[in-house]
Amino acid sequence: MDGVSPVLRSFSEQLTAETFIDDGVETVTSLASVANKADESVSDCFKITFSLPTLLRDQHYQYLKKGLRHLSDAYECLDASRPWLCFWILHSLELLEEPVPATVASDVCQFLARCQSPTGGFAGGPGQYAHLAPTYAAVNALCIIGTEEAYSVIDREKLLDFLWSLKQPDGSFMMHVGGEVDVRSAYCAASVASLTNILTPKLFEDTTNWILRCQNWEGGLSGVPGLEAHGGYTFCGTAALVILGNEHMLDLKALLRWVVSRQMRFEGGFQGRCNKLVDGCYSFWQAGVLPLLHRALFKEGESELSRNQWMFEQKALQEYILLCCQNPTGGLLDKPGKSRDFYHTCYCLSGLAVAQHFGNLDHHQEIILGKEENRLAPTHPVYNICPEKVAGALEHFLKLPIPDDSRHVGGFTGIKPPAAAAAPPLP
Numbered sequence: 128m129d130g131v132s133p134v135l136r137s138f139s140e141q142l143t144a145e146t147f148i149d150d151g152v153e154t155v156t157s158l159a160s161v162a163n164k165a166d167e168s169v170s171d172c173f174k175i176t177f178s179l180p181t182l183l184r185d186q187h188y189q190y191l192k193k194g195l196r197h198l199s200d201a202y203e204c205l206d207a208s209r210p211w212l213c214f215w216i217l218h219s220l221e222l223l224e225e226p227v228p229a230t231v232a233s234d235v236c237q238f239l240a241r242c243q244s245p246t247g248g249f250a251g252g253p254g255q256y257a258h259l260a261p262t263y264a265a266v267n268a269l270c271i272i273g274t275e276e277a278y279s280v281i282d283r284e285k286l287l288d289f290l291w292s293l294k295q296p297d298g299s300f301m302m303h304v305g306g307e308v309d310v311r312s313a314y315c316a317a318s319v320a321s322l323t324n325i326l327t328p329k330l331f332e333d334t335t336n337w338i339l340r341c342q343n344w345e346g347g348l349s350g351v352p353g354l355e356a357h358g359g360y361t362f363c364g365t366a367a368l369v370i371l372g373n374e375h376m377l378d379l380k381a382l383l384r385w386v387v388s389r390q391m392r393f394e395g396g397f398q399g400r401c402n403k404l405v406d407g408c409y410s411f412w413q414a415g416v417l418p419l420l421h422r423a424l425f426k427e428g429e430s431e432l433s434r435n436q437w438m439f440e441q442k443a444l445q446e447y448i449l450l451c452c453q454n455p456t457g458g459l460l461d462k463p464g465k466s467r468d469f470y471h472t473c474y475c476l477s478g479l480a481v482a483q484h485f486g487n488l489d490h491h492q493e494i495i496l497g498k499e500e501n502r503l504a505p506t507h508p509v510y511n512i513c514p515e516k517v518a519g520a521l522e523h524f525l526k527l528p529i530p531d532d533s534r535h536v537g538g539f540t541g542i543k544p545p546a547a548a549a550a551p552p553l554p
């Protein structure tokens with residue numbers, strides 16, 4: 128038992144009392160919990176740990192490096208999400224502080240240029256229709272690369288036209304022309320517009336009100352008004368409001384209560400919705416809301432805020448990710464028994480970074496579970512790329528004029544320019 132940290136939560140005798148209890152009411156999820164033996168396999172992972180939790184850096188690096196050049200047949204179903212694969216892999220590598228060779232970065236730029244639609248925005252692959260999700264992924268990937276070549280790929284005027292083509296009269300956005308509306312699109316639009324300096328008040332007229340309608344009685348946000356609160360949508364809606372400078376208009380205390388209640392008492396990781404199973408990717412979608420909330424409550428003058436930790440169990444989340452979500456040959460996953468993939472690798476590592484770093488560039492405190500080598504680079508809580516990459520993109524694009532959107536219809540609402548683009552101030 129050499130090297131076992133006395134503070135490891137998973138060795139606590141009382142922890143088994145925190146496993147999932149269905150109160151005698153069977154649901155699809157409680158049956159799945161039994162069928163998957165989710166709790167049992169998590170406890171197995173906790174039990175077989177005889178040393179400090181270790182991030183399998185080299186294994187993850189090899190897995191990611193290979194994925195940038197070659198994907199197995201299993202990824203055929205993601206043919207319409209290819210910029211996402213670029214983002215997931217590049218962001219994972221920057222968190223691991225593994226540089227990408229210049230030639231590889233240039234190849235990625237050229238590939239993403241081929242995904243850009245002649246009518247603006249990026250598609251899931253060359254020759255496909257533009258869509259907001261791969262547009263977000265492509266812009267983030269290009270900002271991570273952060274070279275002149277990368278920035279110059281983005282046609283900002285046409286990107287603005289594309290965003291206008293998706294805007295709805297009620298303030299929401301479609302994901303693609305003729306496509307569905309949900310709060311992901313508001314975030315993707317606000318994220319790419321603020322990073323590339325094409326955000327105009329007219330473009331986001333009424334968007335704040337539409338997002339606010341997605342916060343429901345639970346406290347979290349749903350995909351569209353009136354549905355169940357969900358971790359991914361909650362992050363998207365909250366981060367979009369931060370970009371628009373209007374997060375204070377949410378019921379922040381209700382949101383805080385909902386999101387902290389999603390951290391699982393036994394596993395330490397987060398679930399996506401009430402009564403669902405733990406999943407590694409919510410390490411970012413849920414825990415990533417806490418830095419946004421901390422900043423929002425600080426701006427509201429909340430006096431009880433901690434100056435050295437977020438309002439969730441940061442070490443418990445690190446324990447879940449490091450003990451239960453790593454494939455021994457590289458890559459991270461949803462929960463024990465599931466396969467690795469680049470999506471979960473990106474969002475488990477992003478969540479791990481949130482759990483390791485408190486504060487921002489000015490006020491920063493690290494809480495690293497295990498060895499110092501487990502430390503990842505911090506991630507920007509609004510854009511989920513490293514903070515210096517956000518700064519680099521802003522420095523580049525703020526020098527360029529905002530394209531004229533007077534030809535588009537709409538009125539002026541007086542929304543401030545993207546305040547959130549800078550690192551959020553904290554106590």
Ligand SMILES: [Zn+2]
Nearest residue numbers: 406407408461
């Ligand atoms: Zn997941």
